[in-house]
Amino acid sequence: MISRRAFLRSSAVAFAWPAMAQEQPDVPLAQLRLSDPVPFTPDTPLEMARDLAARPYAPRATVPQAWLDLVYDEYRQFNFDTGRALWRDSDRPLEVDFFLPGLYFPRGVEIDTVRGGAAQHVLFDLDVFNQTDRAPDLPIDDTLDYSGLRLRADLYDTGALTEFMVFQGASYFRAIGRNQAYGLSARGLALNTADEAGEEFPEFTHFWIEEPQVGDETYIIHALLDGPSAAGAYRFEIDHTDENTNVAVTATLIPRSDLGHAGLAPLTSMFLFDETNRHRFNDFRPAVHDSEGLLIHNGNGEHIWRPLANPVALQISAFGDTNPKGFGLMQRNRRFDDYADLEALYHTRPSLWIEPGEDWGAGAVTLVEIPADKEIYDNIVAYWRPAGPMVAGQEHSISYQMTWGTGPAADRTLARVINTRQGERVFATGILTTVDFEAIPAMEGRMEDFTIVITAGPAMVSDGLVQQNPETGGPRLAFTFDPGDHRTIELRAQMYLDGVPCTEVFLYRWTV
Numbered sequence: 001m002i003s004r005r006a007f008l009r010s011s012a013v014a015f016a017w018p019a020m021a022q023e024q025p026d027v028p029l030a031q032l033r034l035s036d037p038v039p040f041t042p043d044t045p046l047e048m049a050r051d052l053a054a055r056p057y058a059p060r061a062t063v064p065q066a067w068l069d070l071v072y073d074e075y076r077q078f079n080f081d082t083g084r085a086l087w088r089d090s091d092r093p094l095e096v097d098f099f100l101p102g103l104y105f106p107r108g109v110e111i112d113t114v115r116g117g118a119a120q121h122v123l124f125d126l127d128v129f130n131q132t133d134r135a136p137d138l139p140i141d142d143t144l145d146y147s148g149l150r151l152r153a154d155l156y157d158t159g160a161l162t163e164f165m166v167f168q169g170a171s172y173f174r175a176i177g178r179n180q181a182y183g184l185s186a187r188g189l190a191l192n193t194a195d196e197a198g199e200e201f202p203e204f205t206h207f208w209i210e211e212p213q214v215g216d217e218t219y220i221i222h223a224l225l226d227g228p229s230a231a232g233a234y235r236f237e238i239d240h241t242d243e244n245t246n247v248a249v250t251a252t253l254i255p256r257s258d259l260g261h262a263g264l265a266p267l268t269s270m271f272l273f274d275e276t277n278r279h280r281f282n283d284f285r286p287a288v289h290d291s292e293g294l295l296i297h298n299g300n301g302e303h304i305w306r307p308l309a310n311p312v313a314l315q316i317s318a319f320g321d322t323n324p325k326g327f328g329l330m331q332r333n334r335r336f337d338d339y340a341d342l343e344a345l346y347h348t349r350p351s352l353w354i355e356p357g358e359d360w361g362a363g364a365v366t367l368v369e370i371p372a373d374k375e376i377y378d379n380i381v382a383y384w385r386p387a388g389p390m391v392a393g394q395e396h397s398i399s400y401q402m403t404w405g406t407g408p409a410a411d412r413t414l415a416r417v418i419n420t421r422q423g424e425r426v427f428a429t430g431i432l433t434t435v436d437f438e439a440i441p442a443m444e445g446r447m448e449d450f451t452i453v454i455t456a457g458p459a460m461v462s463d464g465l466v467q468q469n470p471e472t473g474g475p476r477l478a479f480t481f482d483p484g485d486h487r488t489i490e491l492r493a494q495m496y497l498d499g500v501p502c503t504e505v506f507l508y509r510w511t512v
Helices: 004-011 044-053
Strands: 077-080 094-099 111-114 118-121 129-130 150-155 159-169 173-175 185-187 203-210 220-227 229-237 243-256 262-269 272-273 293-297 303-307 315-320 326-330 353-357 362-369 380-386 396-407 418-423 431-437 453-458 465-468 473-481 488-497 505-511
Touching: 044 203, 044 220, 044 229, 044 243, 077 094, 094 159, 159 243, 173 396, 262 326, 262 353, 262 396, 293 362, 303 315, 303 418, 315 505, 326 380, 418 505, 431 488, 431 505, 453 473, 473 488
Parallel strands: 111 203, 303 505
Antiparallel strands: 077 129, 094 150, 111 118, 150 159, 159 173, 173 185, 185 262, 203 220, 220 229, 229 243, 243 396, 262 380, 293 303, 293 326, 315 362, 326 353, 353 396, 362 380, 418 431, 431 473, 453 488, 465 473, 488 505
16 A cells, blocks of 8 residues: 555646736636635634634544545545636746545645635535546535645746645645655644654644736745644745745744644655665665755754664654754755665755744754655654643744745855665674764865864764865865764864864764
8 A cells, every 4th residue: 555655645746837828817717616705814824713712622533434445546536727726827926736535635625725815615526636537437516625735836937837735644745845846745734753651642723825916927826733731823934035945934833732742843754775774774775765864953053964774673863952043854865876866866955944034042952853764754853842742722823934945055164964874894893883964165175184082972982084176176184983882973073274163063873
């Protein structure tokens, strides 16, 4: 059976669609059925979240059983007709497509379009989907709504529309920068991730898409979140005016019960193998991952790089901090030969950087790494976990900027980690680790001048050896450690010039 992750990857690759002639600028909708208008203001989602949070949680109705019984091949027989997209036959800068419910999406999502202080529900209509002759007959009733939406716009100033963002499933959404393919995802809220009691997946139950005006370069989507433990209101301000897709998120969460383990700005990705664990996989490719490392700019001014791992047992890492400057999951290696995959195109997967919009106080950037044996499984989660609980009945507001693309601008005073390799020593006991750093101007001609600080608790670690990598032009740091009987070793390394850090902090958890 195909996984939800593999389904999402196969069903929403970035396509370019031909632009339509702009002959009817006052027709905002093309053949979609709408409800009667109802009043809407930017406060409407929050008012609805407050109302929900004041009442016991009531799950929404699921779609008819025949829709739930769809298998992947049957679901694929229905494809949205982009000729009937929202704002298709208009001069609006955005078009919106819709997804079928059923299969992995048991409950529909109410989707409204907003214009002039009024919202109209986009009513479900199976006729807006192209169907093959193998499409099964399905019952239609009032429980049906679309399961999500995708956005298309002219990213390249060519007149063709390209898909660049999708909202579908629980509170999941994802986006890409220019010339990228979908990879990691984000969520509105993560609750009890990796807890023994089980994770809770609150859902976006309602979206409102503000109608863009001619010439607009930003798009506004509102969302209502609901789940057993919390309700919330979200606002997404989306733009693609540079190489990235930038999303400003503001949210107000209202717990029904105290949330002791809440994950804010959660990210979900996949890491199978790279040069650190390549020996465990009989695969023709040198690496397979949507993201290769966790990057943190902490409140103390440190830039921390933590390569991801695919452990043999679940592991959780918490990087305690106060008022972080940013964090995210990065895909740094951008050459085709880094992955050699003509289908998955891992070298084009986006990085996702989170930058808080205000002081977040005390807490921890939390990394969850789950064992996986196939690339179809999302096994990496990263999020901000506040130090204290989110108290029931109290409103908790948060804002942050998301950058989907190639990662934050590099600080040219600090060399970034560009590769990590590990393996057993050939003629002695212990583990050899090499860390390649990029070349920066301050290092030119100074390969002999580094001060190196390395720890490998609780193991003994060798002095570091630095050599210039002739391919990258930057330094390669090599060191060994002997884990002995220890099953977990925490590695930390950084290099200095004239007493000042000149590299990121390298962190890694070695496990048996």
